[in-house]
């Protein structure tokens with residue numbers, strides 16, 4: 534299966550600038566998982582801009 538990077542980029546809500554993993558969802562998930570985090574697309578648009586990808590932030594986000 535070919536990488537769907539260009540297609541993924543059309544729907545990627547992450548605003549973090551200059552990330553080399555943007556649109557490469559498998560690498561994005563791997564990176565954040567290894568850091569005990571979640572990818573930016575798990576957060577609402579306002580929280581995403583904080584660039585805090587922690588699970589604690591995700592849970593806090595879900596309570597809003």
Ligand code: SF4
Pocket residue numbers: 547548549552553554555556560561562564565571572573574
């Ligand atoms: S969520 Fe993280 S790894 Fe994924 S594109 Fe955004 S900054 Fe990069």
